[in-house]
Amino acid sequence: MTKSYKTVLVEIKDGIGKVSFNRPEKKNAMSPQLHRDRAAALQDLKYNDEARVVVLTGVGESWSAGMDLKEYFYELRDKPKEWEQVRLIANSWMTDALQNYPKPTIAAVNGWVFGGAFVPLISCDLAIALADAKFGLSEINFGLIPGGTVTRMLIDMLRPRDALYYILTGRSFDGRKATEIGLVNYCVDTLDDLWAEINDLGKELCGKHPVALQLAKELYRNSRRMDYQQAYDYSIAKVAQLTELEKGEWYDQGIVRFKKGEFRPGMGHYDRGKNV
Numbered sequence: 001m002t003k004s005y006k007t008v009l010v011e012i013k014d015g016i017g018k019v020s021f022n023r024p025e026k027k028n029a030m031s032p033q034l035h036r037d038r039a040a041a042l043q044d045l046k047y048n049d050e051a052r053v054v055v056l057t058g059v060g061e062s063w064s065a066g067m068d069l070k071e072y073f074y075e076l077r078d079k080p081k082e083w084e085q086v087r088l089i090a091n092s093w094m095t096d097a098l099q100n101y102p103k104p105t106i107a108a109v110n111g112w113v114f115g116g117a118f119v120p121l122i123s124c125d126l127a128i129a130l131a132d133a134k135f136g137l138s139e140i141n142f143g144l145i146p147g148g149t150v151t152r153m154l155i156d157m158l159r160p161r162d163a164l165y166y167i168l169t170g171r172s173f174d175g176r177k178a179t180e181i182g183l184v185n186y187c188v189d190t191l192d193d194l195w196a197e198i199n200d201l202g203k204e205l206c207g208k209h210p211v212a213l214q215l216a217k218e219l220y221r222n223s224r225r226m227d228y229q230q231a232y233d234y235s236i237a238k239v240a241q242l243t244e245l246e247k248g249e250w251y252d253q254g255i256v257r258f259k260k261g262e263f264r265p266g267m268g269h270y271d272r273g274k275n276v
Ligand code: ACO
Pocket: 025, 026, 027, 029, 030, 065, 066, 067, 068, 069, 070, 071, 112, 114, 115, 116, 117, 138, 139, 147
């Protein structure tokens, strides 16, 4: 059973856990309550074995319109302690919790993505968008700058010209442009196509060894901060860890089955059966 939250909807089907921002009447703006719910929901799914892949999306026509400008900024203006508390929760789920998530995460971008919502978007491993979804760093339009970790995340994800262009102009762009600049993997024309793609991709990832997926993510994210020698040494340690945690499955199944000519790894994974 999945828990229920006021501002977040959690569903699990066929190995895919779906966590939806659920304040459609406010375009899924992230209020303090939503930050708390989101943090808790991701934590729950982390330990729920039924969810092998996690999809982040929004109820209604918005993915998320960013920080709730009223509840997060205006109403907490004179409450520095409360604001700090909310800021820390927000930063921890949008950055640490998502980036170090042990399962693959996919953003299904069904609509608006503004400002602070770029953080969870970029923190997801993969992203597929509607071609007509709209993205924007709107901070400059109301006299703010992309704060929190927004700017830092843009540095990792975009080319300098693109990052500064959108930071300084606050202009919005669509899913096609988001694909062109590498903010999402690709885009599709309709909501039906979006969910067909998400389900295909989710299903494919559910067929891989979960430990290999988890360690592949860790190796990628941690190697970014290392030089070649460190990354090499770290990868050797990770492969040893993988072999132990998988109980040698990559040798005994992966390589042995390849040797027997049972499958071609270049063309897809071997069938891991129901619950190996
Ligand atoms: N914070 C608080 N409330 C919001 C937010 C937000 N970020 N975004 C939308 N809402 C609310 C609106 O105030 C409105 O509430 P109301 O019905 O009580 O008046 C409701 O959501 C619906 O929004 P509309 O503006 O009526 O919807 P519309 O389709 O015309 O426009 C759009 C949608 C473009 C997303 C517009 O709402 C908008 O510009 N929102 C702000 C986007 C933004 O700049 N976000 C902050 C980024 S900066 C940061 O995150 C640090």
